[in-house]
Amino acid sequence: MPKSVIVISPGYPTEVNYFTRGLALQGARVFGIGDQPPHDLPPVVQDCLAGYLQIQSLLDEEAVVAAVKEWKAVKPIQQVECLWEPGVILAARLREALDLPGQSMNEAIGFRDKDTMKQRVAAAGIRVPKHRRATTISECVRAAEDIGFPVIVKPIAGAGSADTFRVSSRHELDLALMRMGHIRDVNVEEFIDAEEYTFDTICVDGRILFYNVFVYRPRPLIARSEEWISPQTVALRDVDADYLRGGREMGRAVLDALKFQTGFTHMEWFLKPDGEAVFGEIAARPPGARSVDCMNYACDIDLFAGWAEAVLHGTFSPQVERKYNAAIIFKRAQGTGRIRRIDGLESLYHRYGSHIACVELLPVGAPRRNWILTLISDGFVVVRHPELQACLAIADAVGTDLRLYAR
Numbered sequence: 001m002p003k004s005v006i007v008i009s010p011g012y013p014t015e016v017n018y019f020t021r022g023l024a025l026q027g028a029r030v031f032g033i034g035d036q037p038p039h040d041l042p043p044v045v046q047d048c049l050a051g052y053l054q055i056q057s058l059l060d061e062e063a064v065v066a067a068v069k070e071w072k073a074v075k076p077i078q079q080v081e082c083l084w085e086p087g088v089i090l091a092a093r094l095r096e097a098l099d100l101p102g103q104s105m106n107e108a109i110g111f112r113d114k115d116t117m118k119q120r121v122a123a124a125g126i127r128v129p130k131h132r133r134a135t136t137i138s139e140c141v142r143a144a145e146d147i148g149f150p151v152i153v154k155p156i157a158g159a160g161s162a163d164t165f166r167v168s169s170r171h172e173l174d175l176a177l178m179r180m181g182h183i184r185d186v187n188v189e190e191f192i193d194a195e196e197y198t199f200d201t202i203c204v205d206g207r208i209l210f211y212n213v214f215v216y217r218p219r220p221l222i223a224r225s226e227e228w229i230s231p232q233t234v235a236l237r238d239v240d241a242d243y244l245r246g247g248r249e250m251g252r253a254v255l256d257a258l259k260f261q262t263g264f265t266h267m268e269w270f271l272k273p274d275g276e277a278v279f280g281e282i283a284a285r286p287p288g289a290r291s292v293d294c295m296n297y298a299c300d301i302d303l304f305a306g307w308a309e310a311v312l313h314g315t316f317s318p319q320v321e322r323k324y325n326a327a328i329i330f331k332r333a334q335g336t337g338r339i340r341r342i343d344g345l346e347s348l349y350h351r352y353g354s355h356i357a358c359v360e361l362l363p364v365g366a367p368r369r370n371w372i373l374t375l376i377s378d379g380f381v382v383v384r385h386p387e388l389q390a391c392l393a394i395a396d397a398v399g400t401d402l403r404l405y406a407r
């Protein structure tokens with residue numbers, strides 16, 4: 001009997017389409033719930049869904065739980081999967097309401113609430129930035145003064161670096177708090193001056209069956225503040241390098257501390273110039289912004305199907321041979337409005353040919369995306385090369401020589 005699995009928001013963002021297809025390819029009956037009308041679902045998702053329930057809003061969790069309980073077509077549900085940050089708690093709630101195995105509410109909170117996350121991680125002896133939760137302006141000020149400037153101020157439940165600020169003085173703190181006006185629950189943190197990496201896994205019953213390490217170029221906070229930058233996320237070929245040991249060991253310890261069992265995880269960590277690894281954050285889902293595609297290009301594997309196999313059958317059969325460093329480069333057009341011209345692509349193909357694995361740019365005529373709200377921005381290119389320095393050089397060339405213009 002095929003398993004009946006619910007996927008939260010199968011149509012959005014794009015990578016969830018491929019995870020949804022992965023589940024179907026691995027033999028599940030896949031049901032979707034989401035706020036998109038069924039006819040707006042991408043064809044790849046429509047083709048592999050056994051049913052779809054459109055709900056008003058994924059944020060109204062009680063209403064979603066009630067609607068799913070009423071949903072006859074899907075009975076009996078055996079599993080609930082979510083690959084998108086805003087749905088992680090909802091998925092846990094659905095599991096508890098329907099008495100299904102998988103991540104519980106309490107476990108999910110450890111991945112969603114940045115303060116609880118750090119407390120649990122720190123309790124396991126892992127190095128986290130000094131941090132303090134604050135709900136009023138005076139609490140923020142006191143926390144910043146105790147920790148010492150510069151500090152980072154960010155919402156407790158954040159994603160996409162939105163509303164995250166580095167502040168180096170009382171005056172800057174006041175400005176940041178003013179800009180965060182609508183947010184009442186924030187974390188004030190020691191600013192860690194370091195390079196930023198990830199540790200991403202697919203686990204089954206707490207065992208890591210696949211892992212990946214990305215380096216961010218430049219640091220995400222900088223990439224998010226300067227529009228001219230083409231941010232890069234680079235899947236490293238030599239994930240077992242010595243200098244990454246601190247992050248790998250931390251990754252394992254964090255998964256244990258948060259009792260993670262089965263599915264995708266995405267941890268961000270800092271590597272300080274003195275070699276110390278510091279915990280950043282972790283999510284119970286894959287990295288976003290098409291980074292899973294980049295991981296696939298690094299090894300020529302299909303992690304969408306690999307993940308599905310892991311969560312459905314408890315096995316992971318893709319042969320992981322790390323052939324390349326793979327970089328995904330996000331492009332932002334110059335100007336506002338619609339894309340009018342794309343320059344430089346032919347010359348890049350001419351120079352780098354087969355090292356360019358994938359190009360997905362907005363077409364001429366399309367309106368620009370909001371580069372602050374979405375790392376994808378106006379599109380991306382994936383490049384790869386067995387040698388890291390060569391990969392980075394090609395990625396930098398895509399950054400500077402590929403130009404999109406909008407008007």
Ligand SMILES: Nc1ncnc2c1ncn2[C@@H]1O[C@H](COP(=O)(O)OP(=O)(O)OP(=O)(O)O)[C@@H](O)[C@H]1O
Nearest residue numbers: 129152158159160161162164189190191192220221
């Ligand atoms: N304590 C810190 N020290 C230095 N930089 C930090 C710190 N906390 C956050 N940052 C910077 O801010 C960025 C966003 O922070 P964080 O990852 O916690 O938030 P987020 O909203 O989940 O963002 P995203 O979804 O982009 O990962 C980090 O990638 C890092 O560049």
Ligand SMILES: [Mg+2]
Nearest residue numbers: 160161268281
């Ligand atoms: Mg982050």
